[in-house]
Amino acid sequence: LDHFGLGGTSEIRLDLQAPDSAVLQINGKRLPDGFRGTYFDDIPILVRATPRLGYTFSHWETRSTVVSSEKLVSTGSVWKYSDTGADLGAAWQQTGYADTAWPSGPAQLGYGDGDEATVVGYGGDADRRHITTYFRKSFQLTDVTRFHSLSLFLLVDDGAVAYLNGQEIARFGMPSGSIYSATPASQGNENSFAEFQVSPDRLKSGVNTLAVEIHQSGRGSSDISFDCSLSGETSAVAQTKRVDTPEVEITPSGDVQLTAFLNAAATTVADPIVITEINFASAPEADSDDWIELYNRTTTAIDLTGWQFTDGAGHAYVFPAETVLWPNSYLVLCQDRIKFKAVHPDVKNRLGNFGFGLSGDGESLRVLDPKNKVIDQVDYKSVAPWPQTARGTGYTIELMDASSDNNLGKNWRALTPFGTPGTAHK
Structure with a gap:
């Protein structure tokens, strides 16, 4: 989602205060009372309640959860990387690992596709390219208690394992079990973008390090790609609003419940x-x-x-x-x-x-x-x-x-x- 400029999703719920009093629609599509659906954040949707015979529209009551999000690592960030083909074991995953001699460059990092902002090496032999390339990014936090969830987005070709402060938080296109420098990716993903939910307990006050190892599916594979972002959700505030028109446009940035209120009509039209x-x-x-x-x-x-x-x-x-x-x-x-x-x-x-x-x-x-x-x-x-x-x-x-x-x-x-x-x- 982040790769395509989509920031996440929210749940939309539609209810009628009086059952069978109106026909509900989102973007022109008819939906049942009690509908629940997932929609992209920050993209407007049009919700409508059309009264049924014997009712008149009164108002909508909207209850929304507004979530604040903070980018800890953005796509296109500068990463340090090791493209020597050496087996770095597990020490490179830790915050205190000495990476001062590593080269650095902005994402997207990789080779072979022509869309890289930073081209990394593969060893020079096109038939025996390095299986694994390592990437590290550090960031500073003072108060980690404000985060109640984390979202990790990975752009990967072919496979990847991600670590936060030395603990594995995501695995994509890789086999289960122990991972070594020579472990090939289990499938040949082409610039696949994946989302993972991460516990905020993995964060710590001070310096945090996000470390990702990208694996080729084989030594003859012609390309690798890597980009990454990490976001933290910091608060959820409930808001209630009244809307007096039967058609309302909302732009989700958190879960929204909309309840339509209708009144029994005093008179009905003859021969409707x-x-x-x-x-x-x-x-x-x-x-x-x-x-x-x-x-x-x-x-x-x-x-x-x-x-x-x-x-x-x-x-x-x-x-x-x-x-x-x-x-x-x-x-x-x-x-x-x-x-x-x-x-x-x-x-x-x-x-x-x-x-x-x-x-x-x-x-x-x-x-x-x-x-x-x-x-x-x-x-x-x-x-x-x-x-x-x-x-x-x-x-x-x-x-x-x-x-x-x-x-x-x-x-x-x-x-x-x-x-x-x-x-x-x-």
């Missing part, structure tokens, strides 16, 4: 879902099969799970689970989605197949909720005062105003060839 467009007799040259358009004319999200669309012949289509019609949005129900898509490829808000045709002479279409309550009913006809030019011509009939009575023929028109499914009528 209305049929606004009907295609009952397609033109032969653009046969999309029959379809209808629904419109949510409320400011709330409506869960259509278990709702039904029926015709006058007793056919019924049951809406699948988790179907949500968003506020002031359209949804198209298709007799055949494949045929519909062939004529209207850009319409994404579609469902089907409802599998039965609509009468060219007119019939009764109804939308029912899960309790079989009629939410909307249109008894359309193909004679005046209903539009008379939609049968087999490629025209649909459109409700001119979604707030008008859609059971009156005078409120409909046949104006647009092939219709305007899923969009507002102009």
Whole structure:
């Protein structure tokens, strides 16, 4: 993460104070009440609570844990290194080891890739390169009690073992057991970046030394790479904040819990879902099969799970689970989605197949909720005062105003060839 400029991750939790009172989303993706997920720190995310039918939004309550982090060793730091091929045993891992004669240079250190800030040696023989190269970095601390966790990031090619003040804290791409100068890496990693959590008990007041040995997978390996950072988290402060808009942008830098508060609506909109467009007799040259358009004319999200669309012949289509019609949005129900898509490829808000045709002479279409309550009913006809030019011509009939009575023929028109499914009528 550190190698790609990403500083860490935080847990995001979403809750509803009243169950089933809203639809929750992060960056447009619908998520369940009680959702927990991990997101990158310092990257904004957009959280939204859309009220369900019968509720109005009140506010968000956000509880965040703000964590302070301190860089003890940064990527690109200057390291001392030993590239002689000598076996240094275990003494080189200790803070007091005499490394004054070692050369030094900024990371990335290595050879063979062309992206090194410091090129280290390998012994001169390309067929018998050194297996192990040693790196050391010291830093000073006065108060180690303020750290409650440490994060180590290693950029490695091929394998590595890291030590803090003489104690092993990380091993990557290396076999288990004792490690010697001649021990090859167990796998050929190419510039792999790994994160490790380290106990802050390994720190001490005064001089601290981070020591890393990089191992080749074999003497003929053509390159090595090394960079490293060590960060300490120093505090975690809980903060509570109220946000009065249903959409809130947060930039995590610690765990965040968001709870949406909604109130029961004093009144509800009559006929919240209305049929606004009907295609009952397609033109032969653009046969999309029959379809209808629904419109949510409320400011709330409506869960259509278990709702039904029926015709006058007793056919019924049951809406699948988790179907949500968003506020002031359209949804198209298709007799055949494949045929519909062939004529209207850009319409994404579609469902089907409802599998039965609509009468060219007119019939009764109804939308029912899960309790079989009629939410909307249109008894359309193909004679005046209903539009008379939609049968087999490629025209649909459109409700001119979604707030008008859609059971009156005078409120409909046949104006647009092939219709305007899923969009507002102009």
